[in-house]
Amino acid sequence: MNSIPPNAQFDDRPLFSGLKVLDIASFIAGPAATTVLSDFGAEVIKIEAPGAGDPHRHTYMSPPNPSSKENYAWQIANRNKRSVVVDLKNPHAAEVFARLVKWADVLVTNFPPRVRQRLGLNYEDVSLLNPRLIYADITGYGELGLEADKPGFDTTAYWARSGLMHVTREASSPPALPVPGIGDHATSISLYAGIVSGLYRRERTGTGCNVQTSLIANGVWGSAMWLQAALQNARFSGGIDRRRPPNALFNSYQSHDCRWILLAFVQEDKNWPAFAQAIKRPDLLADPRFADAEGRHVNSGALVTELDHVFGAHPLAHWRSALDVAHVPYGVVQVWEEIVKDPQLLANQILVPIAKRDGRVTMTVDSPVVIKESPKVAPRVAPDLGEHTDEVLEELGFDAAQIDELRAAGAVPIWPLKAAGVGSK
Numbered sequence: 001m002n003s004i005p006p007n008a009q010f011d012d013r014p015l016f017s018g019l020k021v022l023d024i025a026s027f028i029a030g031p032a033a034t035t036v037l038s039d040f041g042a043e044v045i046k047i048e049a050p051g052a053g054d055p056h057r058h059t060y061m062s063p064p065n066p067s068s069k070e071n072y073a074w075q076i077a078n079r080n081k082r083s084v085v086v087d088l089k090n091p092h093a094a095e096v097f098a099r100l101v102k103w104a105d106v107l108v109t110n111f112p113p114r115v116r117q118r119l120g121l122n123y124e125d126v127s128l129l130n131p132r133l134i135y136a137d138i139t140g141y142g143e144l145g146l147e148a149d150k151p152g153f154d155t156t157a158y159w160a161r162s163g164l165m166h167v168t169r170e171a172s173s174p175p176a177l178p179v180p181g182i183g184d185h186a187t188s189i190s191l192y193a194g195i196v197s198g199l200y201r202r203e204r205t206g207t208g209c210n211v212q213t214s215l216i217a218n219g220v221w222g223s224a225m226w227l228q229a230a231l232q233n234a235r236f237s238g239g240i241d242r243r244r245p246p247n248a249l250f251n252s253y254q255s256h257d258c259r260w261i262l263l264a265f266v267q268e269d270k271n272w273p274a275f276a277q278a279i280k281r282p283d284l285l286a287d288p289r290f291a292d293a294e295g296r297h298v299n300s301g302a303l304v305t306e307l308d309h310v311f312g313a314h315p316l317a318h319w320r321s322a323l324d325v326a327h328v329p330y331g332v333v334q335v336w337e338e339i340v341k342d343p344q345l346l347a348n349q350i351l352v353p354i355a356k357r358d359g360r361v362t363m364t365v366d367s368p369v370v371i372k373e374s375p376k377v378a379p380r381v382a383p384d385l386g387e388h389t390d391e392v393l394e395e396l397g398f399d400a401a402q403i404d405e406l407r408a409a410g411a412v413p414i415w416p417l418k419a420a421g422v423g424s425k
Contacts (some may be wrong), residue, residue: 014041015374038080078382085386094408158183165287170272171239248303278326
């Protein structure tokens with residue numbers, strides 16, 4: 001049986017208080033992983049390139065993203081961090097980078113392998129400066145192979161390449177673009193898990209390690225159930241048509257007020273009688289076409305026709321009440337205006353308050369990892385571009401004259417100006 005070490009220390013500090021993280025990643029997956037660390041109290045310094053900084057500062061302005069005067073995309077992946085602008089391509093920045101690496105416990109990057117090689121940013125390079133460093137890198141298509149340096153985004157590497165985009169559509173419909181960032185956020189949790197595993201390994205060995213994951217690996221993991229079927233030469237039924245599905249009780253239906261309801265009867269024989277009573281169609285139980293699961297599957301098109309008429313006769317509120325009373329598994333396809341007010345999300349602190357720079361308090365999406373005995377820190381707004389450059393350089397031991405020299409050499413900006421239109425609010 002495990003026992004608590006006699007010298008164990010317990011206090012009220014956040015779980016990762018004192019953990020130092022260097023975020024040299026862009027867009028979503030890598031930065032989102034360091035956000036999870038920061039939610040538990042880690043100190044995160046984000047390194048951005050001169051000019052526009054991380055390109056993700058601007059993606060919220062691009063269709064099909066919702067239009068807004070506030071940079072919602074930047075907040076979700078970069079809250080709690082400090083931003084430092086350094087030109088890693090500039091040889092005069094070498095000492096700045098070296099001190100940052102020595103300062104850090106964790107380094108996260110999504111530079112392609114060839115770029116890391118060119119910048120001297122490989123694990124083999126930085127581990128010489130800090131042997132205890134947990135070096136976490138994320139790629140689109142993996143570290144090896146002909147496509148190791150190929151640019152990868154969640155839509156291309158996670159969704160399209162993995163097969164997920166192929167199957168999450170109606171049989172007669174073309175693939176649809178998913179909400180941006182779904183694959184990135186899923187992958188960020190894998191990267192977070194790898195980092196935490198690396199830290200545990202360091203506790204046991206005293207040395208750091210190289211943690212890796214990729215968008216394509218996480219997309220394939222997401223589609224693993226059906227991919228495993230393909231590996232074992234299973235027979236696939238083809239695309240899914242909701243009018244003639246394999247199972248009419250695992251299908252979507254539209255209410256009178258044009259809302260969609262998803263039935264998910266995994267235990268079909270158990271749920272079918274209660275469902276038929278709830279929709280006030282006990283006659284369906286006596287219909288020989290639907291008497292058992294095999295019959296319902298063979299005659300799924302006929303059952304869908306019946307249920308389309310049933311659900312189309314009443315609004316969503318009616319069906320919520322009826323299906324809840326029957327205790328059958330279903331889901332409502334919620335719209336954004338409902339999700340942001342969902343009482344279940346608020347009760348479980350999946351949506352949490354965040355104070356903006358102007359004093360307003362709004363809500364933000366919390367990271368999904370919860371440790372009851374280690375509460376998270378209150379979220380802070382994401383940084384403006386280069387907001388903390390001088391502050392961090394001073395903490396690293398650079399004096400005013402040395403900082404001026406770095407500016408003169410172009411290693412850091414003359415002044416960390418806010419990128420146009422992307423300030424945190």
